[in-house]
Amino acid sequence: MPETMKAQVFYEPEKMEMEDIEIPRIADDEVLLKVKHCGICGSDIAYYYGDSSLETETGKGPLVLGHELCGEVVEVGAIPKRLGLFAPGDRVAADPVQYCNACEICKRGYVNLCENKAVLGVSHNGGFADYCVSQYTGLHQIPENVSYEEAAMTEPLADAVYAVQKMAIQPGDFAVVIGAGVIGAMMVQLIKASGAGEVVFVGTRDYRLELGKTSGATVVLNTADSNSPYYTADLKETVADLTGGKFADAVVTPTGSVEAMEDALEISGRRSRIVYFGLPADDAVIRVPALNSIIWDKAIQFSWLAPHTWPTALNAIATGLVDVTSLHTHTIPLEDLVQGIADVKARKDNVLKALVTPGG
Numbered sequence: 593m594p595e596t597m598k599a600q601v602f603y604e605p606e607k608m609e610m611e612d613i614e615i616p617r618i619a620d621d622e623v624l625l626k627v628k629h630c631g632i633c634g635s636d637i638a639y640y641y642g643d644s645s646l647e648t649e650t651g652k653g654p655l656v657l658g659h660e661l662c663g664e665v666v667e668v669g670a671i672p673k674r675l676g677l678f679a680p681g682d683r684v685a686a687d688p689v690q691y692c693n694a695c696e697i698c699k700r701g702y703v704n705l706c707e708n709k710a711v712l713g714v715s716h717n718g719g720f721a722d723y724c725v726s727q728y729t730g731l732h733q734i735p736e737n738v739s740y741e742e743a744a745m746t747e748p749l750a751d752a753v754y755a756v757q758k759m760a761i762q763p764g765d766f767a768v769v770i771g772a773g774v775i776g777a778m779m780v781q782l783i784k785a786s787g788a789g790e791v792v793f794v795g796t797r798d799y800r801l802e803l804g805k806t807s808g809a810t811v812v813l814n815t816a817d818s819n820s821p822y823y824t825a826d827l828k829e830t831v832a833d834l835t836g837g838k839f840a841d842a843v844v845t846p847t848g849s850v851e852a853m854e855d856a857l858e859i860s861g862r863r864s865r866i867v868y869f870g871l872p873a874d875d876a877v878i879r880v881p882a883l884n885s886i887i888w889d890k891a892i893q894f895s896w897l898a899p900h901t902w903p904t905a906l907n908a909i910a911t912g913l914v915d916v917t918s919l920h921t922h923t924i925p926l927e928d929l930v931q932g933i934a935d936v937k938a939r940k941d942n943v944l945k946a947l948v949t950p951g952g
């Protein structure tokens with residue numbers, strides 16, 4: 593076992609250095625992983641460019657970013673060892689949101705709202721390094737037929753599962769996903785697998801909308817590009833046409849766009865479920881048409897993180913209900929992370945999910 597490892601250490605906006613740092617030691621309730629893959633998430637880009645503050649005590653670095661990680665167990669703390677939960681060589685995916693399981697809100701079961709949570713790559717060192725420490729309660733064994741590549745995408749998928757559960761899809765439902773990114777494409781697949789009859793995928797870039805088609809969307813709509821074959825100038829009118837004036841049964845918004853969130857209210861019908869997902873700006877406000885929402889008995893909900901949805905997400909991959917492999921378009925060596933972040937931000941080469949591979 594070496595003493596030091598390579599890690600990308602983030603200090604302040606646009607300052608991240610590849611360094612040799614000590615391999616962390618584990619406490620009794622922790623496990624040391626050799627990181628296999630760590631996905632670049634939109635939030636990593638926001639931290640890197642200073643659009644979001646870290647959740648460290650100071651809100652700043654130094655910190656190793658990266659929260660979409662999986663790896664091989666190399667060392668097991670006393671508690672998981674005694675419980676027989678993990679052993680060196682195990683393939684695991686880490687839920688980066690490491691809740692305490694002991695505060696009042698955790699004890700009520702709403703662990704995503706834990707008052708003491710640590711988040712790998714956000715408040716504690718994450719996966720853009722050769723090794724990473726996780727609390728044993730945050731680890732999930734990767735099913736045998738699921739690759740590390742797929743397992744690295746469990747975190748966004750588990751978030752998508754939680755939101756789609758809130759959509760309460762009924763057989764034959766007309767569902768709409770507004771926001772054509774990786775999570776949107778995952779949601780399309782989950783909604784299909786949940787029994788929806790029609791799934792409309794709405795976005796602003798055709799290459800991402802094509803992905804929705806392969807993910808099972810029955811209709812794709814481009815609301816921005818008038819040269820697109822999928823262009824619609826009036827989303828509400830189009831959804832009205834597609835549903836014979838009934839509008840959608842369920843809508844989810846995997847985007848931080850307030851416009852998309854307000855569109856969701858416009859295109860949803862009687863007894864519909866609207867689920868807001870994706871982080872808007874600090875001061876964002878959604879305007880809700882009050883009377884129509886009440887007399888159509890709508891349910892407006894918000895979705896945050898992935899409480900208790902990791903087993904479902906891993907199962908969905910293992911059973912082939914959700915294909916995440918096609919969403920992985922780029923693989924980036926650890927030393928090229930800064931360039932990788934810039935490329936993902938610029939959506940270079942039609943990038944969808946880029947996975948960083950520490951350890952060469």
Ligand SMILES: [Zn+2]
Nearest residue numbers: 633634660748
């Ligand atoms: Zn993420």
Ligand SMILES: [Zn+2]
Nearest residue numbers: 692695698706
């Ligand atoms: Zn807690």
